[in-house]
Amino acid sequence: xxxxxxxxxxxxxxxxxxxxxxxxxxxxxxxxxxxxxxxxxxxxxxxxxxxxxxxxxxxxxxxxxxxxxxxxxxxxxxxxxxxxxxxxxxxxxxxxxxxxxxxxxxxxxxxxxxxxxxxxxxxxxxxxxxxxx
Amino acid sequence: xxxxxxxxxxxxxxxxxxxxxxxxxxxxxxxxxxxxxxxxxxxxxxxxxxxxxxxxxxxxxxxxxxxxxxxxxxxxxxxxxxxxxxxxxxxxxxxxxxxxxxxxxxxxxxxxxxxxxxxxxxxxxxxxxxxxxxxxxxxxxxxxxxxxxxxxxxxxxxxxxxxxxxxxxxxxxxxxxxxxxxxxxxxxxxxxxxxxxxxxxxxxxxxxxxxxxxxxxxxxxxxxxxxxxxxxxxxxxxxxxxxxxxxxxxxxxxxxxxxxxxxxxxxxxxxxxxxxxxxxxxxxxxxxxxxxx
Numbered sequence: 001x002x003x004x005x006x007x008x009x010x011x012x013x014x015x016x017x018x019x020x021x022x023x024x025x026x027x028x029x030x031x032x033x034x035x036x037x038x039x040x041x042x043x044x045x046x047x048x049x050x051x052x053x054x055x056x057x058x059x060x061x062x063x064x065x066x067x068x069x070x071x072x073x074x075x076x077x078x079x080x081x082x083x084x085x086x087x088x089x090x091x092x093x094x095x096x097x098x099x100x101x102x103x104x105x106x107x108x109x110x111x112x113x114x115x116x117x118x119x120x121x122x123x124x125x126x127x128x129x130x131x132x133x
Numbered sequence: 134x135x136x137x138x139x140x141x142x143x144x145x146x147x148x149x150x151x152x153x154x155x156x157x158x159x160x161x162x163x164x165x166x167x168x169x170x171x172x173x174x175x176x177x178x179x180x181x182x183x184x185x186x187x188x189x190x191x192x193x194x195x196x197x198x199x200x201x202x203x204x205x206x207x208x209x210x211x212x213x214x215x216x217x218x219x220x221x222x223x224x225x226x227x228x229x230x231x232x233x234x235x236x237x238x239x240x241x242x243x244x245x246x247x248x249x250x251x252x253x254x255x256x257x258x259x260x261x262x263x264x265x266x267x268x269x270x271x272x273x274x275x276x277x278x279x280x281x282x283x284x285x286x287x288x289x290x291x292x293x294x295x296x297x298x299x300x301x302x303x304x305x306x307x308x309x310x311x312x313x314x315x316x317x318x319x320x321x322x323x324x325x326x327x328x329x330x331x332x333x334x335x336x337x338x339x340x341x342x343x344x345x346x347x348x349x350x351x352x353x354x355x356x357x358x359x360x361x362x363x364x365x366x367x368x369x370x371x372x373x374x375x376x377x378x379x380x381x382x383x384x385x386x387x388x389x390x391x392x393x394x395x396x397x398x399x400x401x402x403x404x405x406x407x408x409x410x411x412x413x414x415x416x417x418x419x420x421x422x423x424x425x426x
Contacts, residue, residue: 015411021328022348052306055299057164059331059347 009045011054021056025064033073033084034092044074044082071095137161137283137315138182143191145177152177152339153191159332162312164305166330166347167319168412170420174339175319176215179287183213195283209237212281214289218268220260226271227256230278237279245278251300266297273301277308284308286318290325298322302329327351327412335419342419347412354418356410357387357394359402367400374422386410386418 010028013021032038045053047061054061065082068074073088073095085091108121116124138159145152152174159165169175181188182195184204193200198207223229234240249255252270263271269289276284284305290298302325305316320326326333327347334344343350361367361381369375372391376384387393387407397405410418 015324015328020348048306048310048312052303052310055302055306055328057329057331057347058162058306058309060328063348 009050009053013054013056022060022063022067025050025054025056025061026067029064029068030073030092030095033088034096036089038084038088040084040086040088042084044084046081135161137163137196138165138317139192139194140178140182141192141194143178143181143193144189145181145186146189150174150177150339152181155191155336155339155341157334157341158344159315159317161315162309163331164309164316164318164329165332165334166326167317167334167336168321168323168326168416169336169342173336175336176287177339178336179213179215179285179317179319182211182285183208209239210281211283211285212276212279213285213287214272214276215287216291218265218272220268220271223260225256226254226258226260226263229260229271230256230275233275234278239280241278241280244280245274248274248277248304251304266293269293270297270301273304277304280314282314284314284316286316286320288319288321290320290322298325305329323413323416324411333412335416337420351410351412351415353389354410354415355387355389355407356414357385357397357405357407359383359385359397359405361401362403363401365400365402367397367402369422370396373397374418376418376421386415386422 010025010032013024013028015021017024019027029038029044038044044050044065047065048058051058051061065074065076069076069082072085072091074082075085076082111121111124136158138157140155140157143153143155143157150172155174155178157167157178167175167178177186180186182193182200184200195207195211198210200207220229223232230245234245252267252274254267254271254274258267260268260271269292273286273289276286290301293301305318306329308314309316318326318330330347332345333347333350335342356376357373359382361383367373367375367378367383367385370393372388372393373396374386376386378384383402394405
């Protein structure tokens, strides 16, 4: 009974993963949307349901949903529930791009602090890309 | 009525301790974590709600019901789980359940059966041979199966292992799923409270120190590190609690709602850096210090 209602839409999330729990929910849901596992129009669980699934407070899920709504990735219909927006896929990619930019900036700042010059940075980026392949 | 529990100006005097004047507001549909050091007055406050001890001043309303004038109605709608787990007189789990069941119109047999399964209890279990954790679960089951609108728990997870704790919180989240039911939980398990509770109130020396939405309360504070270059001796002030110093390096707790950060800059603090903290970090810093707000 305790477990049969559990869905695995996303998660699990953990304080050990770094970042606030609500941020982790935002990031996971964005990934689901940008990778198409949650297509436009798909219904999301109510925040109380998701809170139960992820074992977090209702407020944590509410905050995550509010942020996704602000970013235009999901929308709410009073009395009906929460759904993935038509443009959710693109919005999600835009948001991911913004995050990637932010992380690159962070990385370059670290590298600069370590004494790398801008020429070295490009070289570093190529190196990392090669590793990825 | 948006608040499930409203405590206003509550005072209880003992020879060596005074609770209050205490104001506490628990919104409907919330899981509210009541935290505070040992001896802060959490149990005293909770006991007053259920008429265990008479308050010297102040009002307590639960679902709009006065805790004295409407005592019976209040106890029909609100359930209490404390630390007394002495159910031995009933012998077996099934007998305890049949006994308690009779008192409550809202008793939900299906819910009770589901909880029995979730908590691995059975009618034929002898209460005397149950582990401490299983007895805690039995007391929770007796409260939850009544489907109370308000559930008040005084340190229900103390002494439970990690698996049992998770089972308990799963059931509590389930209990508030419809948005109508409210849980007030006092606990020292701060990482659990931070994860599961929507609202938090911290009391110390009988007074409310902080109250609000969990994310807002935790987000409001930061650890701050800074360096003094001009020999300033920094002291506690509104929004700033000095935690430690080594020569010219200082560590403190900073309330971002105060002007403490600006003040630090005007006092010549250098290289000010802020770090996020957990509810537990916040608790420890505040528990050590008297003056915050």
